[in-house]
Amino acid sequence: MVAEIAITPCGPVTGSIRPPGSKSLTNRALIIAALAEGQSILTGALESEDTEVMIDSLRRIGVAIAHDPASHTLTVEGNGGKFRGDNTEMFIANSGTSMRFLTALATLGTGTFRLDGIARMRERPIGDLIEALKQLGANIRTEFDNACPPVLVDAHGLPGGKATIAGNISSQYLSGLLMAAPYASSQVQLQVDGELVSQPYVRMTTQIMRDFGVTLEENDCRRFVIPGGQTYRGCEYAIEPDASAASYFWGAAAVSGGKVTVAGLSRDALQGDVGFCEALAQMGCQVDYQTDSVTVTGGKLHGINIDMGEISDTVQTLAAVALFADGPTTVTGVAHNRHKETDRISDLACELRKLGATVDEQEDGMTITPGKLQPARIETYNDHRMAMSLALVGLRQEGVVILNPGCTSKTYPHYFEDLAQICAG
Numbered sequence: 001m002v003a004e005i006a007i008t009p010c011g012p013v014t015g016s017i018r019p020p021g022s023k024s025l026t027n028r029a030l031i032i033a034a035l036a037e038g039q040s041i042l043t044g045a046l047e048s049e050d051t052e053v054m055i056d057s058l059r060r061i062g063v064a065i066a067h068d069p070a071s072h073t074l075t076v077e078g079n080g081g082k083f084r085g086d087n088t089e090m091f092i093a094n095s096g097t098s099m100r101f102l103t104a105l106a107t108l109g110t111g112t113f114r115l116d117g118i119a120r121m122r123e124r125p126i127g128d129l130i131e132a133l134k135q136l137g138a139n140i141r142t143e144f145d146n147a148c149p150p151v152l153v154d155a156h157g158l159p160g161g162k163a164t165i166a167g168n169i170s171s172q173y174l175s176g177l178l179m180a181a182p183y184a185s186s187q188v189q190l191q192v193d194g195e196l197v198s199q200p201y202v203r204m205t206t207q208i209m210r211d212f213g214v215t216l217e218e219n220d221c222r223r224f225v226i227p228g229g230q231t232y233r234g235c236e237y238a239i240e241p242d243a244s245a246a247s248y249f250w251g252a253a254a255v256s257g258g259k260v261t262v263a264g265l266s267r268d269a270l271q272g273d274v275g276f277c278e279a280l281a282q283m284g285c286q287v288d289y290q291t292d293s294v295t296v297t298g299g300k301l302h303g304i305n306i307d308m309g310e311i312s313d314t315v316q317t318l319a320a321v322a323l324f325a326d327g328p329t330t331v332t333g334v335a336h337n338r339h340k341e342t343d344r345i346s347d348l349a350c351e352l353r354k355l356g357a358t359v360d361e362q363e364d365g366m367t368i369t370p371g372k373l374q375p376a377r378i379e380t381y382n383d384h385r386m387a388m389s390l391a392l393v394g395l396r397q398e399g400v401v402i403l404n405p406g407c408t409s410k411t412y413p414h415y416f417e418d419l420a421q422i423c424a425g
């Protein structure tokens with residue numbers, strides 16, 4: 001991949017696109033299909049670094065996974081939850097879903113496992129998940145006793161019981177616990193302690209668990225009872241296109257005053273990030289929901305105040321759009337964005353200022369006051385979303401250069417090709 005990409009300004013972006021499969025759904029379906037009895041066929045799957053590290057890790061514990069890139073299909077032979085580790089290493093790069101979901105999964109096996117990633121992954125917290133798994137009887141710790149990976153698991157099956165789990169740092173802890181829970185020896189009761197961020201991802205988790213044939217009780221996304229000794233049943237499962245990836249194309253329509261249709265998503269999608277369209281509607285765009293597509297038409301853009309705690313992966317996209325509004329935009333509720341691929345509050349504020357905005361950073365968000373836009377060389381901090389979102393500014397402003405564009409391979413290896421194609425009309 002090239003070292004940088006200069007974005008070429010274009011007129012109103014009009015067209016239709018189907019983004020690649022959802023990262024969140026692909027990695028959940030892989031975990032569940034790996035644990036299932038029998039074969040699963042996952043269609044519309046994402047092929048990217050985050051799913052490759054998940055597939056590689058599952059293969060290391062003996063799960064056979066065949067990949068047909070032409071049809072974006074993964075065929076998974078479930079191991080029924082019976083797997084053995086012998087100092088088995090899982091290298092997870094910087095995939096939060098893989099780290100948190102595989103940590104929970106590893107406790108179900110027998111033997112020893114070590115989960116590690118790149119330098120940034122070693123800074124991303126996992127302590128609350130470790131504590132909850134200990135409450136359920138797991139023998140697990142972090143290698144440097146610092147509540148961050150590497151994670152060491154000495155597995156002997158998961159006994160089960162009651163656990164409380166903090167939800168203010170990442171919902172992925174709860175999702176990981178939920179997906180593993182049916183394979184505990186006895187019932188698992190989970191209670192969320194305090195605030196729960198990114199709640200739509202938890203609803204996605206319980207839905208896909210049910211789709212693969214297990215039962216659970218759920219009370220207001222805070223209390224869950226999962227009978228132990230259950231098994232997932234392998235099945236054919238269609239993965240939705242990625243709604244977070246879709247936000248860049250809806251954002252392109254917004255910043256350019258164009259009209260973009262994203263195919264394969266609807267208001268009823270499993271992914272909460274479809275809610276990004278409502279934010280665009282508040283800013284002045286028109287949104288048309290169909291049963292199998294969502295179209296955004298740009299309009300005169302206004303600044304808004306918005307809590308994005310449920311749709312935090314789209315904050316950077318909204319920030320790019322906010323630069324073209326007629327007043328300030330305030331985003332709140334996303335303190336957890338400081339623990340992602342990079343600190344998505346401080347580092348985002350820094351890049352927005354380079355583009356000419358005034359940014360007032362708060363602990364849980366920021367106020368963005370648009371200024372006269374200017375050329376900028378955008379640092380991406382190895383964060384795919386920094387690259388994908390701030391590229392949108394270059395559709396209107398000359399001289400926007402995205403550094404290290406290859407970082408989009410985490411979830412969207414062909415992003416810049418797809419963006420160029422839709423901009424060409």
Ligand SMILES: O=C(O)C1=C[C@@H](OP(=O)(O)O)[C@@H](O)[C@H](O)C1
Nearest residue numbers: 024097169170171172198201313
């Ligand atoms: O469960 C998931 O698939 C995800 C949950 C979110 O993380 P947090 O729960 O850490 O906010 C989101 O940012 C991430 O991209 C995917």
Ligand SMILES: C=C(OP(=O)(O)O)C(=O)O
Nearest residue numbers: 094095096097313340341
């Ligand atoms: C936060 C993200 O990913 P993860 O936590 O899965 O690494 C993301 O894709 O924006």
